[in-house]
Amino acid sequence: MRIVAVDHREVRWPLVPRGAARGSAPSRAAIIIAVHTADGAAPLPGFSIATLADAGRAIAALGSRLPVQLATPGHASAVADHVTTAPAARFAVETALLAASAQTAHTSIARLLAPMPQAELRNAVVVDTADEARDAVTLGARSLKIKVGSPDPDDDIRRVRAIAAAAPSAHLRLDANRGWPADDFDRIIAALAELSIDYIEEPCPDAHLLLDCDLRFRIALDESLVELDPVALSRALGSPRLAALILKPTLLGGLARCLELATLAHKNGVAPIVSHTLEGPLGTAACGELARAIGADVPVGLAPHPALDYFGEATWSLASA
Secondary structure (H helix, E strand, O other), X not given: OEEOOOEEEEEEEEOOOOHHHOOOOOEEEEEEEEOOOEEEEOXXXXXXXXXXXXXHHHHHXXXXXXXXXXXXXXXXXXXXXXXXXXXXXXXXXXHHHHHHHHXXXXXXXXXXXXXXXXXXXXXOEEOOOHHHHHXXXXXOOOEEEEXXXXXXXXXXXXXXXXXXXXXXXXXXXXXXXXXXXXXXXXXXXXXXXXXXXXXXXXXXXXXXXXXXXXXOXXXXXXXXXXXXXXXXXXXXXXXXXXXXXXXXXXXXXXXXHHHHHHHHHHHOOOEEEEEOOOOOHHHHHHHHHHHHHHOOOXXXXXXXXXXXXXXXXXXXXXXXX
């Protein structure tokens, strides 16, 4: 398949900081890339090293290489490697090229990446309150995610315990985004010890070092995956205290990199769990295709989130490369 043109637009839309977006800014921005079809580059401020300007430069670099011939899904990844090292931009370029390939082949991105992708996904639903937890379970949710890591850990403890009491049949996942102080971690988890918690994501800075400790709960690595060198990652994967790798293609640099990490996770008995960084509908759909291709039968982190609520109110503008 031949790619002969590329275009892009910048889009901005409001974002309510609740649920998965708890603690986030009140708006979201992305660059939409089009090559026969489209995807969004949406670096997350405060987490991603990429910027919208990086996405613009990646698009210009892609344009300078046209026409591009794509014979295999691996070619899309190789082209993305050549035009940018910025993770969000690389994800957008790679996915746009794969989407064009899938459209030409009358198939899905997931089927390009895996011969038998998973048909349906189960999601962990993000809840903030006991009422939201009850509603989620009533609608069929069996896994709930709670954003913690507030300045007051005792408030987190009260909220988690209230949600657990409201949804006693649900499995809980906590995501602290490195917000808990390391010297208070033992006290916090002791206060939650009797609850059914599958794991805690990034409880504090240098969370991978906790894998050498005797923990009450298993942990999951998210932001750390951007920073860990191969030796440190291998050591983390070998720990029985590691429950999951949280795979976010916007932070990790695209689908191919996440597939590599998923393979390593499977080999070590660790769950690969695809999630998002508050992308709009295009980026979130691409994350869903990745999750289907990986096919791990565990709840993923792709339930509807606040960044999707007001995308229809987005303002669109020409984006300079």
